[in-house]
Amino acid sequence: MVQNLMLLKNKLWPEVGSGIDYSLLQDKWIPAPWINLGDWSVTEDYREACHQLAFRLGDCLELKADDRLLELACGYGAGLRLWYKSFGVQHCDALEYRRECHDFIESDPPSNLDGLIKMRAEDFFSSVFSGQCKGEAGYDAILCVDAAYHFDSLRDLLKASRILLKPGGRIGFHLFCLNSKKPLAGWLSKFFELAEVDSREFRNEEDLIREAQEKEFEKVEVVDMTVQVLGGFASFVKRRSVQLGFREKLKPAWWKIRATAWLGNKVLRQGWLKYVMVQASVR
Template sequence: MPSHKYAINAVMLGDTSSLPWTNLGLWQVGIDYPQACQNLAITLANALVLNSNDYVLDLGCGWGASLNLWQQKYNVSHIDAVELQAECFQHLSRHKALKQINKYQGSFLNLKSLDLNSNYDAIMCIDALYHHALPHFLASIEPFTHGRTRLGFHYLVFTSRWASLSFLQKKKYRYLLGLADVKLDYIYSCHQLECVLKQFSWQHTDIQILTEPVLGGFSSYITAREKEFNHIHGLDGIKIKLTAKLCHLLFKEGILDYVQVVSYKSTESS
């Protein structure tokens, strides 16, 4: 059995490194899984204008690939990391490359329970937040922001096609998304998402649609990998295959978009 409901088998996905990635990836022609995952992280970091002077909070950091990226590519020396899964946290704690990073085990929906050090210049949550209610998350990070904090995360939003679906069609998607631990009640339109952010004094929100290179790219990769190899098997494999099928369906039907969200804390709240 997977050790946690969010546990993902990185080896089956194609990353055998000591600090593996486990996100959906941002896909381009001719790249492998680790490169696609790194693309997703780099695209978010660049949109946040991440720099070496930032005090960074990485939420839901998994096996630590993103933490190493901030150190190696962006020369960030002040990083705090929060991870819920005990197995991942123990791995982070043991890895020599991450010894300078402050690591905390717990939920990013309850940051007050952790002994975090400071307010942060950049807060990031890569490919994880759409499992949770955005207002709950924003309330959790609020005590750890200042007037110039930048926030970046990935989310799912309704497209204009959603309103045209019948009751039964919406019920079907509620069920399918529920299997992936995504609740329809947590999903907004782009306009609604901006309004929720404004309620917590986040301004100048930029929403970038990444549906095709993320959902379409991941589903195509898993389909090809499944045909070429026999590495996707067992319960971990079923989870990966079902995720890929859902990604394909959402991309094909065009009712939800996968988006990158970057927002800035209003100076009035400092």
């Protein structure tokens, strides 16, 4: 059923694709658009909330100027500029599969960007396992802002990161965690699948920590950000709906944003899941 819905969605609304129409979320996007759910604990502005979500992850990883950094799912490169401006990081590689993001980044590359890896995370992880990326090893930090839950396998993310990181290297990402041992309701899993998120990859916090430790990570910390992220984004979308014009709100891309906000608010109110920030370091 879900596969049929996905085919119908792509047929009726091909312009929606797998990305987000950033122009519906922010009126200005210089030097680069943000496209994450945001941390709304101290602001009601979308760009500031996105900046805060990314900054908090970088701050928890204690990024330093001499770190060699890999950002997974970098989007349009707003995070790359943040790592330089706020933490002084001068050497970054970035992974992103979307052509529109490549074109935007390459039109005005961030000064700290060493290499843009143009492939899906799953293909990149496979290349790491096969040894094709052996020369790319030696990162001090690997991070992924509000996108790791789209990856096919958390296990592969941890395994590949363990290979690519130096001893003592750090990893940080955002993820959904189950609030209990019970699996999600079938209808909710289908909604996540429509959003290209495999809910079978969701774990409770204890299982997440154990799996990271099995992949030779230590100092695993999981921070619950459900209210300030999911609740904050849902409230923002309500405010944004008032600001947008009638034609903009007819766009299928806006329906996708509204559906994301609805799903996040539903998850928050029912307490099925937690939206968490995860950080750990290699033993």
